[in-house]
Amino acid sequence: MKKTFTINISGTVFHIEDDAYEKLQDYLLKLKMYFGSDDEGKEVVADIENRIAELFSEKPVGENVVVTMEWVDEVIKVIGMPEDFGAAEDDEPVTATGKRKRRLYRDPGHRVLGGVCGGLGAYFNIDPVVLRIIFVVLFFINGIGFLAYIILWIAVPKAVNTAQRLEMRGQEVTITNIEKSIKDEVKEVQESVQRLKKSDTYAKGQHTATQVGDVAYNILKVLLKIVVIIIGVILIISGFFGLLGFISSMVVGHSLVADWPLVWSPDLQMYGFLGHFVTPGALTLGLAAIGFLAGIPLLAMLFIGTKLVFRYKSNNTAIILSMAGVWLISLITLVVLSVGQAGNFKDKTSLSTSQVIDCQSCQTLYLELGEDKWGDYSGTNWKIDRFKVVNADGEQILIGKPKLDIEKSSTGNFIVNVKKKSRGGSQSDARENIESITYNFSQKDSTLSFDPYFIIGGDGRWREQEVFITVKVPEGKAVYLSESLVKIIYDIENVSNTWDGDMIGKFWEMRPEGLVMKKEGN
Amino acid sequence: MKLENTKAQMRKGVLEYCILLVLDGKPLYASNIIQELKEAKMIVVEGTLYPLLSRLKNAGLLSYKWEESTQGPPRKYYELTDKGRDFLGELKSSWSELVEAVGKIKSHKDK
Secondary structure, eight states, X not given: OOOEEEEEETTXXXXXXXXXXXXXXXXXXXXXXXXXXXXHHHHHHHHHHHHHHHHHHTSOOOTTOEEOHHHHHHHHHHHOOGGGSOOTTSSSOOOSSSOOBOOOOBOGGGOSSSSHHHHHHHHHTOOHHHHHHHHHHHHHHHXXXXXXXXXXXXXXXXXXXXXXXXXXXXXXOOHHHHHHHHHHHHHHHHHHHHHHHHHHHHOOHHHHHHHHHHHHHHHHHHXXXXXXXXXXXXXXXXXXXXXXXXXXXXXXXXXXXTTOTTOOOOOSOHHHHXXXXXXXXXXXXHHHHHHHHHHHHHHHHHHHHHHHHHOOOOOHHHHHHHHHHHHHHHHHHHHHHHHHHHGGGSEEEEEEEEEEOOOTTOSEEEEEEOOOTTTTOOSOEEEETTEEEEEETTEEEEEEOOEEEEEEOSSSSOEEEEEEEEEESSHHHHHHHHHTEEOOEEEETTEEEEOSOEEEOTTOOOXXXXXXXXXXXXXXXXXXXXXXXXXXXXXXXOTTOOOHHHHTTEEEEEETTEEEEEOSOO | OOHHHHHHHXXXXXXXXXXXXXXXXXXXXXXXXXXXXXXXXXXXXXXXXXXXXXXHHHTTSEEEEEEOOSSSSOEEEEEEOHHHHHHHHHHHHHHHHHHHHHHHHHHHHHO
């Protein structure tokens, strides 16, 4: 006794036995998978269903005719299994035995946007939904999901015809499979070695030579494949993490991966940092240019890496040309911008202010470095030459080191002269830049404290500002250079030609011939 | 190199030409085409034909219309379009060129 179902194929009703039904359903499913779920595929499957209905109808008609297993087998034999169809629409011959090597494609049959996740899912045997969630999460973390998706969308070809769809779900790319294919090749090498050995006894010289070449070629092929895969993996890993680090430092300002030793990730807020050096309009453009300049090689690494490992087909020339094009444009933009920025340094001016130190009775003036207000702030701490960007209470401030010199005073008083210098696009521009410089020192009895830094206030930008402090010492009087001053003293002339670093912690007396080191005590 | 593979390749190359030839002059539905091709031993399994028909139709060489059948489901009758006829004409001349070429080479050998 067998259970029967009533089914409807192309508008005709049939009774069909339980097992025959299952077989037929399985067959139709295979056809659907083979032809795909786009319009063309659906039409072909519908046509074949139509034909199946027709074949069933040709059987002797009776009121209670039931489709049996034999009928279904017969029909399948007549219409054939997908692998017997031959890749009539593809140039490569289909190998009936064994599945094809799996390749990465975008899957138009399972797509939300470009079919990237569907294709990746097919490739890695993962539910595309999982991948989509990962992409969305990565998108919200720092945008890398978005970027990666776009790259894959552009670079990975769509599985258009049936052969490609078969390749998409072809033989799994697992470690064991890679291992197997390498083993196969190793075997090939061994066989060719063996052939060589056998032939040695009775082969002619020339024949042997070609066989030696054969062996060498095979060994080389295997080695090359392994090397290519290793290089590909390295490229993918470094390209991916490089991009991750780069994007997070560009966009978010602090890197997610800052603690990963493998990764290059400048831990600074690019925009804020550069803002101290470049005008705002140029900055955005410049940053974009920098982004492309550094990002494109990383993208290229990723692209080449995935190509080496997954071996998918793509329009290489177009991708490489467009990458190179954008890269060159960025380079040119950056050069043009830099030239434009140079205009901001065209003119220079200086401003001096002198202050008489009110300490008639002082025989010796004690010079020391004031408190380093910025020393406590950790955060970004970028030094360029004598300049530094510090993070103070959430604000970034550009500060610079002054230079301190000692000269002979032409009067009988101690005088401190502060000379500020700056460059600018014009004289007035340079003067404005000077006005934004703040520098202070303070006096307490016979002690002068010099701030360790001058501050470039407001939205002041770096225009080669300099602050020169000159302490003028009258003849017969002396100064004591405290050890902390080592940070700012700059090429102080003295009789003994003592180097700056050795002048600290000592008393120096101004004599007619210049500064002379005084013995300890007075 | 397998004989079967080479044969299949050769058949595959002229299959489209044969379909167009079969349809030349009279509209037919899939089963008729299959019958003709099977008799000529051009195809082994019927499944080969359907994707080809669909492709030729999408290329604008064929068109079809539905017709009711006395037994079984309605049938798709395919016929050549104007473009299909032109295409077939081209194929015919290049086929005779091929046959001539092969014939020439063979007769050369036989001498």
